[in-house]
Amino acid sequence: MPRKPSVITLTTDFGETDHFVGAMKGVILSLAPEATVVDISHQVTRYDLLEGAFTIWQAYRYFPKGTVHVVVVDPGVGTRRRPILAEAGGGHRFVGPDNGVFSLVLSGPESEKAKVRELTARKYWRAEVSRTFHGRDVFAPVAGHLARGIRPSLMGPVIEDWVRLASGGAEPVRTGKHFWTGVVLKVDHFGNLVTNFRPDDFPALRNAAFSMQVGLRQVNLVVETYARIPAGEVAIVEGSSGCLEVCANQASAAAMLGVGPGAPVELTM
Amino acid sequence: MPRKPSVITLTTDFGETDHFVGAMKGVILSLAPEATVVDISHQVTRYDLLEGAFTIWQAYRYFPKGTVHVVVVDPGVGTRRRPILAEAGGGHRFVGPDNGVFSLVLSGPESEKAKVRELTARKYWRAEVSRTFHGRDVFAPVAGHLARGIRPSLMGPVIEDWVRLASGGAEPVRTGKHFWTGVVLKVDHFGNLVTNFRPDDFPALRNAAFSMQVGLRQVNLVVETYARIPAGEVAIVEGSSGCLEVCANQASAAAMLGVGPGAPVELTM
């Protein structure tokens, strides 16, 4: 019975002007010629661990169980930061540096049974490992071997002290009876400000009136989809990521409000 | 006998900085693991239906018959605009919003027998449909089911009143005995101004002298390929899309003339 082809996803801050991503794919396909390699994004802001963490967290759940997700946002490449492999998210595998980039994936309820391993078995790496490109020399070959069916338990020992991002970005903070402080996790391609307020975690947001202060603007209007926002206005939309977003209609809320990733969001309810 | 793998193409205005395209591919591969998913472009100008229409119109014909082409340029997502599936272009399938983005595909001679259906059978969508990301929740799963062999007739009823773009962009207008007014459909990556004058539709353009007014420049020189254009000049070339283009040699005609998409083109013959 033919096995389904394995899927390997790639998320990096490598951009698309260099040979970096191509080299990783070559390494993967040399080991696992039947694998389907999918780009999530190579435009993560350079060195931005939280953005990388958010991107893979949003994308992984739509892939088949068993998918191997390689994430390389890796300012500490070549230092003593460890390479890791996480089994998490309900049947997914994650490969990358131990620098917090899997913090969101590992914090969710699907990851209660997560198992994280330090990659130590060098036989599953390239024979020569550069000090500056572990995406090609460590993470891509490990993904290729996983796609071929090598078991994670052969790759290295389980560890508990993997790195968590200090600001997991996952949770707003209550600052008063009616006040919460959150953050803009990301500005998407359309200029929508994706916040860390998730109605699934704050059911009151679906039933009570609330407003958000972002930049200098107090936003009260809550609508169901972008096309309902009056021209020139911004409004709050529950986005496809499950997060509240501050949005405009065919325009960039980020440009209109002059704010970007990391900006504070004050919610009053 | 193994079937050939199905091909699914993606054309969107989603950019490549977010997880959006990755999520769509995950949905597709979860349903149709053997499918080959090909990106046409995710850099369609935000909300630009004509550019999206032009991009898929130029690309689809080079793919195998039976290919499913998903196009998501969708400013009205979440409103009452309908999701559609078109069988057109001589054996191709097109999935996306009913907002005119398939106007060019559906206007050609290959599409005389086109059949357009409203997507209504929610069993072929994701169980939960967000109001802001039908690419992931409606169009990707429909494409996946089509690739698996589900018949279009199960997806929804045939409709006739699908939306046409007012300026299909397909046809120049005759404005005098010797005069036609057309438009710059697109500025390509090299700065070439792609017009809607197609010599196949105006055979006289191959035999008679003519000139084009674009911006402030009257262009008389017609050459066969870019490298024949003198340095610092612009000239008319019959491009690979079948359209006349105003071009420069290793330089951007758009920058030299200071014009962009939508600019009028006056042809005198």
Next chain:
Amino acid sequence: MPRKPSVITLTTDFGETDHFVGAMKGVILSLAPEATVVDISHQVTRYDLLEGAFTIWQAYRYFPKGTVHVVVVDPGVGTRRRPILAEAGGGHRFVGPDNGVFSLVLSGPESEKAKVRELTARKYWRAEVSRTFHGRDVFAPVAGHLARGIRPSLMGPVIEDWVRLASGGAEPVRTGKHFWTGVVLKVDHFGNLVTNFRPDDFPALRNAAFSMQVGLRQVNLVVETYARIPAGEVAIVEGSSGCLEVCANQASAAAMLGVGPGAPVELTM
């Protein structure tokens, strides 16, 4: 016994805003539905043959033997420049214009037995060949036929006078007892200045003290990886490409020094 799927890579200066790359993939998949098509980069600087040559030279070696690498950086498309097919690099195949873009691939030790053919057998091209898009009409179909198993010897005769780039960029020049002049081959996505000094070719660089003058800066510090560079400083790192790079730590050395591709590098040892 099923054959492994063939791999075809694409490297172009086409960008990602047009249908160009999509059309090439459609042509390939129409001929070779089982092929795995991999993008190396479509962001080669327009018309920059040296950058294209460097990109494919860095990437090809990580792919399985037998891979077909299509490179289209082609300012002379439609003129009498020849289309070629090179068997080189120890079992790889390269398809593209005869304009020097394969100079680096063909100059290495793995290519001593390289064989270059002019593509003349038009039966392996599209029936209609435009004058401006040989990527779609010549190179993609040739790659598709190669992936299907057509032998190179059927595609055209061996030639010896294929075009070499005058500045192959491969070799620094000795300008004095202690002095060499090299060049910045490329600025990568992170702003690292990739030079043409390769320690494998200059073993002394691994054992003796040396410094590099780049722009107005004399750089003496040599470190093993980016994270070892003090904030605000630049240093020399032996990069993953085997070339010495001038780098900063989570910052762009190119921006800090104000230099770009083609800038001279003076090495003193």
